[in-house]
Amino acid sequence: MTFWRQVYEVARKDLLVESRTAEVALMTAPFGAAALILIPLAIGTDAPLLSQLGPGLYWIVVLLFGMLVILRKSAVDGQAQRDLVRLLGIEPAAAFAGATAATSALVLFFEVALGPILIALYNPELRGWPWLFVILPLVAIGMGLLGTIASGVTTSIGTRTSLTPLLIVPLSLPLLMGATQALEGLRLGRGIVPWLILLFAVDLALAVSGVLAARPLEEAVT
Amino acid sequence: MNGHEIVYLDDVGLRLGNTIILREAKLSLGPGEKVGLLGPNGSGKTTLLRIIATLLQPTSGSGAVLGAEIGTQDVYEIRNRIVMVGHLPGLWPELTLGENTELVARLSGRSPEVAADALAQVGLARASERRADQSSKGMLRRAELARALILEPTLLLLDEAHAGLDAEAIGMVDTIANRVVAGGGAVMLVSHEPDRLNVHRSVQLVDGTLEMVS
Numbered sequence: 001m002t003f004w005r006q007v008y009e010v011a012r013k014d015l016l017v018e019s020r021t022a023e024v025a026l027m028t029a030p031f032g033a034a035a036l037i038l039i040p041l042a043i044g045t046d047a048p049l050l051s052q053l054g055p056g057l058y059w060i061v062v063l064l065f066g067m068l069v070i071l072r073k074s075a076v077d078g079q080a081q082r083d084l085v086r087l088l089g090i091e092p093a094a095a096f097a098g099a100t101a102a103t104s105a106l107v108l109f110f111e112v113a114l115g116p117i118l119i120a121l122y123n124p125e126l127r128g129w130p131w132l133f134v135i136l137p138l139v140a141i142g143m144g145l146l147g148t149i150a151s152g153v154t155t156s157i158g159t160r161t162s163l164t165p166l167l168i169v170p171l172s173l174p175l176l177m178g179a180t181q182a183l184e185g186l187r188l189g190r191g192i193v194p195w196l197i198l199l200f201a202v203d204l205a206l207a208v209s210g211v212l213a214a215r216p217l218e219e220a221v222t
Numbered sequence: 223m224n225g226h227e228i229v230y231l232d233d234v235g236l237r238l239g240n241t242i243i244l245r246e247a248k249l250s251l252g253p254g255e256k257v258g259l260l261g262p263n264g265s266g267k268t269t270l271l272r273i274i275a276t277l278l279q280p281t282s283g284s285g286a287v288l289g290a291e292i293g294t295q296d297v298y299e300i301r302n303r304i305v306m307v308g309h310l311p312g313l314w315p316e317l318t319l320g321e322n323t324e325l326v327a328r329l330s331g332r333s334p335e336v337a338a339d340a341l342a343q344v345g346l347a348r349a350s351e352r353r354a355d356q357s358s359k360g361m362l363r364r365a366e367l368a369r370a371l372i373l374e375p376t377l378l379l380l381d382e383a384h385a386g387l388d389a390e391a392i393g394m395v396d397t398i399a400n401r402v403v404a405g406g407g408a409v410m411l412v413s414h415e416p417d418r419l420n421v422h423r424s425v426q427l428v429d430g431t432l433e434m435v436s
Contacts, residue, residue, distance in 0.1 A: 001331035009328050013314065020316035020353075076314070083277055084312035084369075088329045089302035219279075 003094050010090070010098025015105065017076055024069050024106045029113040032065035036117045047123065054122025055183040062111055062139070063176050067165055069106050070147025082155070082218075092214035096148055100210065104137075104144030111136045128186035135182050138199040142175045145206035149213065156220035174202045227252050227286070228377055228408040229274050234283035234292075235430075236269060243269050245430040246283065251377075256399055256409045258424035260416055260435060265427040267412045268309065271379045274410065275306045288376060302330065305375035309382045311362040312369070313354040319365045320350030326369050340371035344394060359386035367391075370398050376407040383411040384418050396420050 018024060039057055040050055077085070085095055118124060150167045178199040185192040229251035236244040243266045251257055261267050272278040276287055276297040288303055290296035313322045320341060327337035341350050344364040354362060363386055370378055378399060384392050399409040399420075413419050416435075424435040 001329070005331075006329065009325070013317075013325055016321065017314055017316045078310065080308050080310040080312040081314060083272070083275070083306065083308065084326075085329075086277060087275065087301050087304055087306060088326065088373075089298070090329060 003091055006090050006094035007098040007101065010085075010095050011101040011105075012098075014076060014099055014102035018072070018102070018106060023072060024110055025113075028065055028068045029110055031068075032061050032110065032114050033117050035061045035065065036114060036121060040121050050122045051124055054118055054124040055187070056180050057122070058114060058118045059139075059176055059179045059183075061114065062107075062179075063143075063169075063172055066107050066110055066143050067168060069110050070103050070143050070168070071151070071164055072103070072106075086218060092218045093211045095218075096152070096210050096214040099151075100141075100144045100148045100207075102144075103147050104140045107143045108137060108140035111140060124183075125187045127189065128192075131182070131186055131192060134196060135179055135199070138196070138203060139175050139179050142199065142203045142206060143172065145203060145210055146171055146175075149206065149210045152210075152213065152217040156217045171206075174198060178202065228255075229285070229287050229410075231274070231285040231292075232283055234273065234280040234285055236266075236273065236278070237281045242430055244273070244280070244427075247430075247432045249274075249285075249425065249432055251408045251410065253406045253408060254403050255423075256403050256411070256421045258416065258419040258421040258435075259410055259412045259427065260414075260424055261427035263414075266430060267427055268381055270427065270432075271306060271308075271381055271410065271412065274377075275304050275379055276301055277306075302373070303376040304379065305370045305373050305377075306379040307363070307366040307370065307381060307383075309385065311354065311366055313362060313365060315355035316353065318351050318353050319346055319357060319361065322354055322365060323350075323368050323372065327372050330373055332372060336372055337368070340368040341365070343371055344368045345390070360388060360391060363387055364391055364394070367394060367398055370402070374405070375402060376405075378402045378407065378409045380409070380411045383413050384415060385413075392418065 036058065043050060146168050150164045153167060154164050178195045182192040182195040185195060227250050229249060231247055231249040234244060234247045247270065259267050259270065269278065273280055274287060276292060279293050285292045287297065288300040290300045317325070323337040323341050324334045327334055338350070341347055344367050346361060346364050346368065349357065349361060380395065383395050387395065399411065402409050411419055411421060416424060425432050426435050
């Protein structure tokens with residue numbers, strides 16, 4: 001079986017499991033939406049201020065609530081399932097890539113689901129909006145990679161998944177910075193290429209780290 | 223070691239923290255052999271099976287499984303010839319029994335029809351649309367046995383082989399084990415009920431060491 005076929009099957013399985021539980025659609029997305037709705041209530045009806053703060057707040061909500069999305073991987077596979085995948089001879093890098101693809105797709109769905117609320121409540125300037133087709137996937141892939149790596153680390157050292165955010169939040173700061181600054185750059189009509197390069201570089205570094213660490217992390221499980 | 227054993231363990235030990243799980247375990251399992259593994263709860267039977275399945279590395283001793291030395295990268299190449307049915311089901315609860323077995327077939331490069339056929343052989347053809355988390359323990363065990371039919375392993379490891387199974391399914395365990403043995407493979411069955419084990423010989427785990435059962 002080819003590497004990419006394994007990636008496809010692992011991702012398909014993870015998305016099928018998610019489609020049954022619908023945790024992202026029915027729980028995480030509404031929670032994230034609630035957070036975006038509550039913030040204007042706290043700030044007040046200062047429309048220009050909301051418009052200015054909106055994109056930044058959106059990314060903070062995506063990062064914090066997206067944590068719930070990316071941690072789902074730890075809950076999907078128990079030891080028996082992980083043993084099964086190992087005995088089936090699935091390439092660890094393929095399992096990593098498949099899990100990342102599924103998680104990234106879910107984060108992207110989460111980002112898109114929050115978009116209309118951002119627009120309706122914050123009325124941000126949408127200058128250069130086609131760039132969102134690049135920025136949103138880059139952030140989603142970065143978070144998917146982070147979640148899969150963190151899941152592998154917590155599983156291999158046998159720690160509780162509740163500690164995983166401590167691993168993820170600091171590492172996700174470059175993603176937050178790149179995403180917020182890219183949108184700010186679009187709003188002010190500045191160039192955003194350096195921020196896109198930052199997002200791409202973070203994704204690439206995480207992808208290389210994840211692929212290299214996949215086998216050692218898998219074999220470290222007791 | 224004569225080079226033909228399917229499993230060979232020489233003075234294998236495992237220590238987790240300060241707890242000694244296994245000490246100086248010796249075991250040889252040849253082609254066509256069916257061996258029972260006995261021992262009280264918590265004696266390390268599942269741990270030993272995971273070492274034999276190359277999923278867990280011993281902290282001392284040496285050994286080989288299907289010609290691959292334990293603890294080396296060679297084990298990655300032989301893992302797909304091993305099926306282990308653990309006491310926890312290797313199924314995704316949110317997927318149906320059919321989807322779970324089909325996933326195994328797909329991930330092992332076989333066609334989904336093989337999975338459907340295996341499910342029928344273990345008597346679950348009409349339950350293939352039932353979610354795993356809505357199935358009985360016996361049905362889950364049967365679905366696990368279907369995995370052995372799909373993958374046709376050289377080494378079959380059955381943890382608590384007869385737990386939660388009715389008489390028909392227990393017969394099925396024997397049939398599948400015999401099929402592996404007839405194909406030149408080896409089977410190891412863990413059970414708390416030695417009388418039910420239809421094996422060539424049995425070994426027992428006592429205080430972390432393996433002893434022959436007369």
